[in-house]
Each structure stands twice: as structure tokens, then as C-alpha cells.
Amino acid sequence: MRRIEEEAARAFAERFGEAPELVASAPGRVNLLGEHTDYNGGFVLPCAIDRRIACAVGPTSDGEEGVLFSTNFDEERPLEDYRRGSSWAEYPRGIAWALAESGVEMLPFRATFVGNVPPRSGLSSSAALEAATALALDGLFGFEIPRKELALLCQKAENDFVGVPSGIMDQYASLLCEAGSALLIDCRTLEAQSVLLDLEGANLTLLVCDTRTERGLADTGYEDRRRECEEAARTLGIEELRDAKEEDLERLSDDELKRTRHVVHENARVLETVRLLRGEDFAGFGRLVYDSHLSLRDDFEVSTRELDTFVETARESGALGARLTGAGFGGCAIALVAASEADTLADFTRRRFEGKGFKEPVFTSLNPCPAQKSQASSREDRNHFSLPR
Numbered sequence: 186m187r188r189i190e191e192e193a194a195r196a197f198a199e200r201f202g203e204a205p206e207l208v209a210s211a212p213g214r215v216n217l218l219g220e221h222t223d224y225n226g227g228f229v230l231p232c233a234i235d236r237r238i239a240c241a242v243g244p245t246s247d248g249e250e251g252v253l254f255s256t257n258f259d260e261e262r263p264l265e266d267y268r269r270g271s272s273w274a275e276y277p278r279g280i281a282w283a284l285a286e287s288g289v290e291m292l293p294f295r296a297t298f299v300g301n302v303p304p305r306s307g308l309s310s311s312a313a314l315e316a317a318t319a320l321a322l323d324g325l326f327g328f329e330i331p332r333k334e335l336a337l338l339c340q341k342a343e344n345d346f347v348g349v350p351s352g353i354m355d356q357y358a359s360l361l362c363e364a365g366s367a368l369l370i371d372c373r374t375l376e377a378q379s380v381l382l383d384l385e386g387a388n389l390t391l392l393v394c395d396t397r398t399e400r401g402l403a404d405t406g407y408e409d410r411r412r413e414c415e416e417a418a419r420t421l422g423i424e425e426l427r428d429a430k431e432e433d434l435e436r437l438s439d440d441e442l443k444r445t446r447h448v449v450h451e452n453a454r455v456l457e458t459v460r461l462l463r464g465e466d467f468a469g470f471g472r473l474v475y476d477s478h479l480s481l482r483d484d485f486e487v488s489t490r491e492l493d494t495f496v497e498t499a500r501e502s503g504a505l506g507a508r509l510t511g512a513g514f515g516g517c518a519i520a521l522v523a524a525s526e527a528d529t530l531a532d533f534t535r536r537r538f539e540g541k542g543f544k545e546p547v548f549t550s551l552n553p554c555p556a557q558k559s560q561a562s563s564r565e566d567r568n569h570f571s572l573p574r
């Protein structure tokens with residue numbers, strides 16, 4: 186078992202006086218390219234990161250109510266609570282609800298959660314929490330629901346129970362990414378394929394800069410952007426902006442033009458990136474990463490001064506590419522840098538942030554490709570169940 190899964194199992198045993206029936210865990214993600222394209226039916230290219238949320242579960246005794254406990258928040262909540270709030274517990278409750286809605290028989294359960302995905306920073310802690318809960322309940326009750334369907338159930342929980350209108354990217358990434366690979370998702374057909382990302386072999390790393398300007402999707406302009414995209418699609422007479430073409434841009438103006446231009450170009454960048462990565466052209470990939478940031482800053486207008494400062498610092502330091510990742514409006518940015526240069530870029534950024542009076546950023550280096558090329562060995566490193574006994 187992974188350490189974090191052991192911690193969840195230990196928390197369960199301490200809290201409930203017996204071992205859990207099983208433990209599942211699921212990772213957060215960074216999105217390499219394809220931002221704000223998922224809810225427009227477009228393409229995205231996320232990859233799972235080495236930060237996870239683990240969920241230990243077991244049944245309740247006869248007639249007992251279900252209970253949820255978060256080690257991170259040191260807080261116990263009932264499974265059933267009709268006074269709906271905005272706490273972490275809404276996510277596992279939402280999964281139980283979505284499973285019941287899908288027609289399977291749900292019984293009360295007890296669960297403990299432990300995570301190390303920083304919340305509200307754009308690394309998809311909510312999707313990791315949803316996916317870990319879904320895997321744990323699927324295992325506990327023996328539903329054997331395929332992962333793609335679990336991902337859709339997770340999205341349903343987030344959209345219809347928690348009330349956040351997220352796209353499908355994060356849940357797909359958490360449940361379907363394989364170690365050492367990014368995942369190309371066609372968000373219209375929901376087809377997904379792994380794209381090998383051997384950064385280690387190219388002596389590169391992804392430096393993640395958490396600007397610590399926290400935000401949750403519910404309190405940003407995320408919903409506004411979704412609405413603007415839908416309006417632009419209506420103006421063009423198409424169902425989704427995925428179908429917009431370069432020549433359509435002439436028929437739009439102002440915000441509708443800017444939002445659509447981002448989506449059209451971002452989709453093209455994702456497909457081009459997949460081609461470049463297949464040829465291990467990381468310099469070409471990096472240029473598209475910079476282009477994506479400019480488009481998110483100027484056309485989609487979801488960047489912040491902190492995110493822009495990191496991207497500018499990365500460019501001046503010679504990073505191959507850098508951009509905000511996730512929804513924007515704060516949170517994290519990534520830079521594709523030579524592994525030997527990551528610390529220098531982090532130091533340089535810290536000084537810049539200090540000079541501008543920003544919060545001190547937090548850095549993590551990610552290597553999504555730990556020298557495993559074969560699908561068989563990378564599969565072992567996927568999110569999974571573990572039996573603690």
C-alpha cells in the first residue's frame with residue numbers, strides 16, 4: 186500500500202476501532218494543454234501527479250448511520266445531511282448520491298480520507314476526492330463499474346450535487362491517466378488515449394508554482410466563462426465551440442470573439458502537441474505552452490498578476506514553456522524546464538514575488554515519467570484499490 190493509503194487505513198482503525206474493508210486512492214492532475222476546452226466539446230491533455238487522496242471504507246453495523254471523517258480537516262460529518270453546505274463532505278456525499286441515482290444499491294458506509302493534493306490551487310483536489318470515494322465504494326459494494334463510467338458519475342456528483350459546473354477533464358484524468366503518460370481526451374466523444382511523456386529521458390521536469398492565491402471554481406468567473414462560450418456558440422449557430430473554425434472568428438466581436446479565438450486555437454495546440462510529443466519535440470511543445478498562456482491571459486482573461494509574473498520569469502530564465510494550469514483566476518502555473526534549472530527558477534521567482542509584495546509561492550517538481558515505458562509496468566502505478574488485511 187502507498188503511505189497515504191496506510192494513513193487512511195490507520196485513521197479508520199483509530200476512529201472506528203476496526204480495520205477498513207478496503208482503501209482506494211486517486212491522484213490530482215496538472216493540465217499540460219487544453220484549458221477551458223473540455224466544456225466546449227474540445228481536446229485536453231492532462232497528466233496525473235504524485236499527489237493523491239486516499240479513502241478507507243467499511244460498512245456500518247446494522248441500523249447505524251454512515252459517517253465521513255477527514256484527517257486533513259480533523260472533522261467528522263454524517264453521510265446523510267440534508268442541510269447542504271459547502272464542506273469537503275459534499276464530495277463523498279455527492280458520489281454516494283450519484284451511485285444511487287445510477288441505479289445500484291447503496292448502503293450506509295464509514296469512510297476516512299487523507300490527502301496531499303493542495304486544495305483550491307488548480308490541481309484538482311476535488312476530482313481526486315471524488316475519484317477516491319468512487320473507487321472505494323465501487324470496491325466495497327462490488328459494483329465493478331468501468332472507470333469511464335465512474336468518471337462520468339464523479340462529474341455528475343460535482344455538477345448536480347455539489348453544484349459546480351465543471352467539465353469532464355479532471356475526473357477523467359484522475360481515473361484514467363497512467364504513470365509516465367499524459368492523457369489526450371476528446372471531450373465530445375469521451376475517447377481517451379495515453380501519450381507517452383518521457384521528461385526524465387529528456388532531462389526535463391515540470392515545475393509547478395502554486396501562487397497560493399486560492400480559489401474554488403464556485404467563487405471565480407468560471408461559470409461566466411462557460412456562459413460566454415455558450416452564447417458565442419449560439420451566435421455562430423453551432424452546438425459547441427469545438428465546431429468553430431478560424432473563418433468564423435470574422436463573424437464575432439468583443440468578448441465572444443476573444444473567448445472563441447482562445448478555444449479554436451487551444452484545441453489546435455492540443456492536437457499539435459500530441460504530434461510533437463510523439464516525436465519528442467519538447468522545444469516545440471514548450472512554445473505552444475507559452476502561446477497557451479498568452480491566449481488565456483489576453484483572450485480568455487483568466488490569468489492573474491502572480492501567474493503572469495511566474496510565466497515571465499520562466500521565459501527570462503530560459504524555460505522551454507510556461508503557463509497557468511487549471512481554471513486560472515489564481516492557483517498554479519507550470520514551467521517545462523531543464524531538471525537542473527528548476528531550483529534556480531524557483532529561487533528567482535520567489536525573489537520576484539517578494540519584490541512585488543505577493544505571497545510566497547510554493548514549488549513542486551513533477552516528473553510524470555519515472556522511466557517506465559511499457560504499458561504493463563506503468564499500469565501498476567495507476568490509482569487502485571488496496572486491501573489492508
Ligand code: GLA
Pocket residue numbers: 219220221222223224351352353354355402511512
Ligand atoms: C477546471 C474544471 C475543468 C476545466 C478546467 C479549465 O479545472 O474542473 O473541467 O474546465 O477548469 O480547463
